[in-house]
Amino acid sequence: MSQKKITIHDISRVLGIDSSTVSRALNDSDRVTKKTKEIILKKAKELGYQRNTLASNLRTNKTQTIAVVLPRISRYFFATVIAGVEQIAQEKGYNVIICQSLDSFEREKKIISNLISNRVDGILISISMETTDYEHLKNFQSFGNPIVFFDRPCTLENCVNINIDNYQASFLATEHLLQKGCQQIAHFSGKQNIELYKQRKNGYLDALKKYQIDIDESLIFESNLSEEDGIIMAKKIIETKKIDGLYAANDTSAISAIQYLKSEGIKIPKDIAVVGFNNDPIAAVIEPSLTTINQPAFQMGKKASSQLISQIEHKSTVNQSFVLISELIIRESSNKSF
Amino acid sequence: MSQKKITIHDISRVLGIDSSTVSRALNDSDRVTKKTKEIILKKAKELGYQRNTLASNLRTNKTQTIAVVLPRISRYFFATVIAGVEQIAQEKGYNVIICQSLDSFEREKKIISNLISNRVDGILISISMETTDYEHLKNFQSFGNPIVFFDRPCTLENCVNINIDNYQASFLATEHLLQKGCQQIAHFSGKQNIELYKQRKNGYLDALKKYQIDIDESLIFESNLSEEDGIIMAKKIIETKKIDGLYAANDTSAISAIQYLKSEGIKIPKDIAVVGFNNDPIAAVIEPSLTTINQPAFQMGKKASSQLISQIEHKSTVNQSFVLISELIIRESSNKSF
DNA sequence: TTTATTTATACAATCGATTGTATTTTTGAA
DNA sequence: TTCAAAAATACAATCGATTGTATAAATAAA
Incomplete structure (x- = not known):
């Protein structure tokens, strides 16, 4: 047999x-x-x-494999990043292992330990929400293997980041609402130990400052930005009654908030204009369609993997970070004159 | 260093x-x-x-790794299947490698060849749209390694399938439209070399027969069911002018069709009632929300991997196929009385 | 034809962990 | 105390491919 x-x-x-x-x-x-x-x-x-790749890899001490570690592949943004990673990896003759941390630090640690045991040549990572300690990653690096951080920036010194200018994108998103005449803009933010959400919040804050609008801390909501969180925060917004704009740090929460607000009879964008972040496919379909920030996910995957592979191959290369261009996609949800 | x-x-x-x-x-x-x-x-x-897992695996001739091969992870259904696979795999101490065929036969062959070289213990696969020849899979099996097919059924004899009853689900979806009073129901079908789409089409045909409605071949459209295909087919529908119902074999095409039809002033469901297949997240958000078939994706992933792992571990186990329960989710897009 | 030089192939060690067999140590019974 | 049985550890081969060195074969120069 x-x-x-x-x-x-x-x-x-x-x-x-x-x-x-x-x-x-x-x-x-x-x-x-x-x-x-x-x-x-x-x-x-x-x-x-x-x-027999096992034997070959054992002998050469090279696996010709890179790993992508990210919160979860079911998010469109991450799935698209992976597509970019795979394209470059295939061109350069590398295998790709995909690992989901599910935003759990424990899982992330286990994954990295496993990747060390499996002797992958390098790692691309968007760190979990719970990650504040980088020992597991330093351990991987200590064997001379490179790590490239994408999406969620890493605050470690001397590490390569590939992301967009979250501060700038956020600033523009908020400014867009201000230009549409919004005066009281709420912000759905993520956990503040994540550098990414800090940056987005700062963009929001500075846009308000530029337009000389006082910061109202009660309009800033911190959560995991899940679908449920969007509803919970929308409820709170209704209670305060004084909002005319909403800038959410992701589309998921923006979309569930819109749905809840609509069900409560609030008109979007007439009563509350909304801007999201990510340009999930659903953003174009929801009514009203959602104004949001588009990230070049595919390009980010390509850039991150080519950067990683070049580090693997000519270890001499300069460790450089890259900031990719994002754009504000203006749709109906922010069109006050609509 | x-x-x-x-x-x-x-x-x-x-x-x-x-x-x-x-x-x-x-x-x-x-x-x-x-x-x-x-x-x-x-x-x-x-x-x-x-x-060093490489050395260990080489010696023991076991990698404690299973692979999931599927068209693309960015589809919500597949991403959810993977989540189920990973849960079971983690419980049983297996690693999971995720591979995207992008519905290309060539890519699928390369992937399988690579998995053989990497000595994975077993494969879970939803075959590519182009796959009609199973030699590459037989080759993998010939080394005594098990394969479990999920989602898209495999017509090879003696292989384990995990899927829903596509015929039955399709029958119910079509019957639902008939009960709502539709007389002229179009069907968006996939390539007929895919057993899955054949089954769905047969369910549609038999439902019409049951209600003594003559089959009109010009109402059956065959495509890749992409977003673009949905629009192209919607255009054709408008030309014929005589449709009052549409059953699409996936949500993607149903949703883009709905959007196009709406933009052309056609009322959904009043003029045309629509039913899709898959229950993508977007189905609940689009207006009108989409009536569709929900597949137990997470459960499918769990079942497929536990079946695979049990085959890997006690090679004696009976090769058995499983049919999981799907359900019709009734929403607005089919509510003619709405 | 003989020797020097290049070219092609063979030999043998190695990567790191596992595992059957052999040896040493310990334990316990006589 | 002595010896057999059991327990603990050491020895050595192995998984399959790679690679530095040595040898053999082929070619060129003298």
């Missing part, structure tokens, strides 16, 4: 050629004659040989 | 204990005294030892 796998030694035995020569032939080394190569390759194909 | 990784031989040398004993201690073998184990474990921790 279950046939045995062919090794270079089987080929070696059948042909009476040493296994070292077989190995070199299969790797197209110039230490083997073209004629011998042809014989070996033909026989390898005939026997259905497939290289 | 880059420190060397600790091996069992380092521990062996430091403690003056043979590496075989160290290995056994680390694996909690009962051939090592508790006292010795403690000494070894303590030292291992102290030196920051982490098992």
Whole structure:
């Protein structure tokens, strides 16, 4: 039933050629004659040989594999980043392992430990919401393996970040609401131990300052920005009664808030104009369609992986961070004159 | 800078204990005294030892890894299946590799070949749209490794399938439209070499037959069911002018069709009632909200992986297929009396 | 033809962990 | 105390591919 796998030694035995020569032939080394190569390759194909990557990796101490660690793949943004990562990885001949931290620090630690055991060559990571301690990542780096951080910036010194200018994007989003005439703008923010949400909040705050609007701390809500959180915070907003604008740090919470507010008879954008963040596919479909910030997710994946792979290959390269361009997609949810 | 990784031989040398004993201690073998184990474990921790999985896997000829191969992770259904797979895998101590075929047969072949080289213990697969030849999968199986098919059924004999009753679900979806009074129901179907879409189409056909409605082949559209396809087919529908119902074999095409039809002034569900398939998150948000079939994606992932792992572990187990329960979620898009 | 030089292939060690067998140590019964 | 049985540990081969070095074969120069 279950046939045995062919090794270079089987080929070696059948042909009476040493296994070292077989190995070199299969790797197209110039230490083997073209004629011998042809014989070996033909026989390898005939026997259905497939290289044992485990053995090869063990010997060479290289797995030709990179890992992407992120909160969860079901988010459109992350799925799109992965697509970009895979494209570059495939071009450069790398395998990709995808790991979900589910925003749990414990899981993230386990994942990294597992990746060390599996000797991946490098890691791309968007850290979990709970991550404040970087020891597990430093441990990986201490073996000379590179890490590139994307999406959620890393505050560690000397590490490569690929992200957008969250502060700037946030500033523009808020300014857009202000220009539409909003005076009382609420903000749905994430946990403040996440640098990303700090930056977005700061963009919001500074836009208000620029327009000389007093900061009202009671209009700033901190949560995990889940669907449920969006509803909970929308309820609170209704209670305060004085909001005419909402800037949410993600689309998920913005969308569930819009749905709740609509169900309570509040008109969007007439009563409350809304801007989200991420440009999830749902943002274009919801009514009113959601004004939001589009991140170049695919490009981010490509940039992050090419940066990582270049670090893996020529360790000399300069560790450089990149800021990609985001854009404000203006739709109906912020069109007060609508 | 880059420190060397600790091996069992380092521990062996430091403690003056043979590496075989160290290995056994680390694996909690009962051939090592508790006292010795403690000494070894303590030292291992102290030196920051982490098992080299490559070496271990090479020796044991087991990777404790399963692979999930599917068209693309950005589809909510697949992302949810993966979540289920990972839950079970983690419980049973398996790693999960996620691979996207992007519905390309060539890519799928490459992926399988790569998985063979990487000696994964088993594969969960939803085959690509282009797959009609199963040689690559048979090759994997020929080494004694199990494959479980989910979502898209496999017509190979003697293989394990985990899916819903697509025929039945389709029948119910169509019947629902008929009961709402639809007489002229169009169907968006997928490529007919995919068993899944054949089954869905048959459910649609048989429901019409039951209600003694003549089949009009010009109302059946075959495509990849992409967003663009939805629009193209919606345009064709408008041209025929005689449709009062639409059953699409996925939500993606149903939703883009709804949007296009609305933009053309057609009232949903008044003029045309619509039912989709998959229960994508967007289905609940679009206006009108979309009546659709919900598949138990998470449960499907759990079932598929537990079935696969049980095959890996006790090769004796009966190869059994499973049909999971799906349900029709009735929303506004089919409510003619609305 | 003989020797020097290049080219092709064979030999053997290695990567790190596992595991069957052999040896030493410990325990317990006589 | 002595010896057999059991327990603990050491030895050595192995998984499959890679790679530095050594040897053999082929080519070129003298």
